[in-house]
Amino acid sequence: MGGKVTELLTAAQMRAIEKAAIDSGEVTGLELMERAGRGVVEAIFAEWPELAREEEAGGFTPGPPGYLGQDERALRAVVLCGPGNNGGDGFVVARLLREHGWEVEVFLYGDPGRLPSDARVNYERWCGMGQVHAWDDARQKKRFEEDEPDFHLVIDALFGTGLSRPMSDDTDLTWQGLMPGPLSTWAHAPGAIRFVAIDVPSGMCGDSGKDMGAMPAHLTVTFHRARVGHYMHEACGSYGGAGACHKLRVVDIGLPQPSGPEFVRICGVPGGPVGKHWWQHKYTHGHSLILSGPPGHGGAARLSARGALRIGAGLVTLGCPPAAVAENAARLDAVMLREVADAGALAAVLEDRRINALCLGPGLGISDETRALTAQGLKSGRAAVLDADALTLIAGDAALFAALHEGCVLTPHGGEFARLFPDLAEKLAAPASKGPAYSKVDAAREAAARAGAVVLFKGPDTVIAGPSGRCAVNAAVYERAAPWLATAGAGDVLAGFIAGLLARGFSAFDAACTGAWLHVECARSFGPGLIAEDLPEELPKVFRSMGL
Numbered sequence: 417m418g419g420k421v422t423e424l425l426t427a428a429q430m431r432a433i434e435k436a437a438i439d440s441g442e443v444t445g446l447e448l449m450e451r452a453g454r455g456v457v458e459a460i461f462a463e464w465p466e467l468a469r470e471e472e473a474g475g476f477t478p479g480p481p482g483y484l485g486q487d488e489r490a491l492r493a494v495v496l497c498g499p500g501n502n503g504g505d506g507f508v509v510a511r512l513l514r515e516h517g518w519e520v521e522v523f524l525y526g527d528p529g530r531l532p533s534d535a536r537v538n539y540e541r542w543c544g545m546g547q548v549h550a551w552d553d554a555r556q557k558k559r560f561e562e563d564e565p566d567f568h569l570v571i572d573a574l575f576g577t578g579l580s581r582p583m584s585d586d587t588d589l590t591w592q593g594l595m596p597g598p599l600s601t602w603a604h605a606p607g608a609i610r611f612v613a614i615d616v617p618s619g620m621c622g623d624s625g626k627d628m629g630a631m632p633a634h635l636t637v638t639f640h641r642a643r644v645g646h647y648m649h650e651a652c653g654s655y656g657g658a659g660a661c662h663k664l665r666v667v668d669i670g671l672p673q674p675s676g677p678e679f680v681r682i683c684g685v686p687g688g689p690v691g692k693h694w695w696q697h698k699y700t701h702g703h704s705l706i707l708s709g710p711p712g713h714g715g716a717a718r719l720s721a722r723g724a725l726r727i728g729a730g731l732v733t734l735g736c737p738p739a740a741v742a743e744n745a746a747r748l749d750a751v752m753l754r755e756v757a758d759a760g761a762l763a764a765v766l767e768d769r770r771i772n773a774l775c776l777g778p779g780l781g782i783s784d785e786t787r788a789l790t791a792q793g794l795k796s797g798r799a800a801v802l803d804a805d806a807l808t809l810i811a812g813d814a815a816l817f818a819a820l821h822e823g824c825v826l827t828p829h830g831g832e833f834a835r836l837f838p839d840l841a842e843k844l845a846a847p848a849s850k851g852p853a854y855s856k857v858d859a860a861r862e863a864a865a866r867a868g869a870v871v872l873f874k875g876p877d878t879v880i881a882g883p884s885g886r887c888a889v890n891a892a893v894y895e896r897a898a899p900w901l902a903t904a905g906a907g908d909v910l911a912g913f914i915a916g917l918l919a920r921g922f923s924a925f926d927a928a929c930t931g932a933w934l935h936v937e938c939a940r941s942f943g944p945g946l947i948a949e950d951l952p953e954e955l956p957k958v959f960r961s962m963g964l
Contacts, residue, residue, distance in 0.1 A: 453508025506573025543567025723912025905948025
């Protein structure tokens with residue numbers, strides 16, 4: 417089984433990679449800036465071919481001076497440059513657009529005498545072609561409000577990932593003049609202004625995705641590897657994370673590939689058995705035990721059991737109170753049933769060492785009896801996924817929390833995370849006052865270290881962290897967005913997927929990553945109208961599409 421796997425970088429990691437390449441003599445900072453600017457222009461023309469002349473094979477070629485667009489008006493761009501290297505990238509973009517026949521206006525926020533050396537070189541190169549307007553927020557607002565219909569493109573090269581504080585107040589009016597309404601009203605219609613952010617939208621924290629006054633874009637172009645913040649998902653109505661970037665393109669600028677456990681990864685299907693070895697004899701693929709609650713509360717556990725079975729656990733047993741056996745028997749066929757009346761009964765069931773993975777929590781309840789069941793499951797040392805009610809029990813019981821081990825996977829959504837780790841949730845919810853801001857990745861890593869277990873922090877930007885600091889992001893954003901996955905019972909199926917993979921011998925971290933990835937792929941394969949019951953049944957189609 418394969419899947420595209422790459423790294424997500426923080427701003428500091430990206431700076432370190434660039435510095436190492438420059439210090440080694442492999443490339444100069446000026447060359448990197450040129451590659452970045454050229455990559456932005458190529459990405460713009462790839463996204464909106466109507467903004468470019470027909471290109472020759474081999475990539476970008478400048479158009480003749482005075483080249484006109486389809487509407488017979490000169491194509492016009494506004495480039496907003498900041499006081500750092502992000503502004504330097506903007507000067508390169510301005511120069512290349514001018515060489516391509518565009519009319520370009522450039523505005524500089526800050527003192528040109530204080531630009532970094534490479535940005536200063538590109539500032540001077542642009543000055544040989546056109547004017548640089550000093551920043552005047554009120555005047556720019558008036559100017560853009562009067563002239564707005566004639567612009568085709570706005571380039572945001574103000575602050576990028578280097579922003580360490582909220583956006584300055586003296587940038588607000590300029591942006592209001594350029595984009596007085598919601599971004600969605602300035603989309604891909606003919607004649608509309610396209611907004612492009614270099615690296616990250618200014619005002620978005622590149623490490624966390626948090627909104628510090630972000631200026632949203634239709635297209636965000638970054639370099640070498642995406643930043644962690646590009647794949648975070650801020651709350652509805654906020655212009656942070658993927659919502660601010662809208663569409664992301666990553667440009668290769670010739671830097672070495674990063675590696676190491678300190679890097680966050682965005683995963684396809686990591687680890688585990690692959691290819692023809694995926695399906696073997698049932699007794700080689702483990703046995704999952706799913707604990708269920710009382711009569712009338714078994715639906716969640718049945719969803720988990722179905723998920724574990726479909727993902728390839730050799731055997732799946734649902735353990736339930738004696739009074740619930742008839743109800744579950746009427747709804748299950750391939751899933752076996754065992755009476756589990758109490759912790760003692762569970763201990764007896766677990767004498768069968770072939771049972772090697774547990775799913776605790778979906779529909780289980782939060783009574784003293786289920787607390788004892790959870791304690792017995794953890795005491796067994798079996799690999800286990802803990803979801804829903806089990807997370808509530810652990811949050812309220814220090815002894816249960818202390819019994820967690822490295823074979824456990826905790827799967828909290830935001831509310832459950834706040835009950836388990838209230839101090840971390842409070843830090844995460846705090847508005848960003850400076851960058852780099854505390855991120856969901858930071859919170860998940862701290863939580864995993866504290867629990868001594870894998871934490872799968874759910875959401876459109878699901879973060880999976882291990883106690884060693886290993887971390888991955890499984891984001892359902894951009895082209896992987898699947899909003900219909902937010903349906904009742906979907907989390908129970910995910911718990912079952914993970915339990916099935918644990919039974920198959922996946923490590924806790926790889927089971928969490930693989931289960932989360934397949935969960936989204938099933939939702940995308942099915943499409944709108946999805947209900948939780950559809951997810952396990954979509955797995956065969958997803959497996960076939962992967963060549964299994």
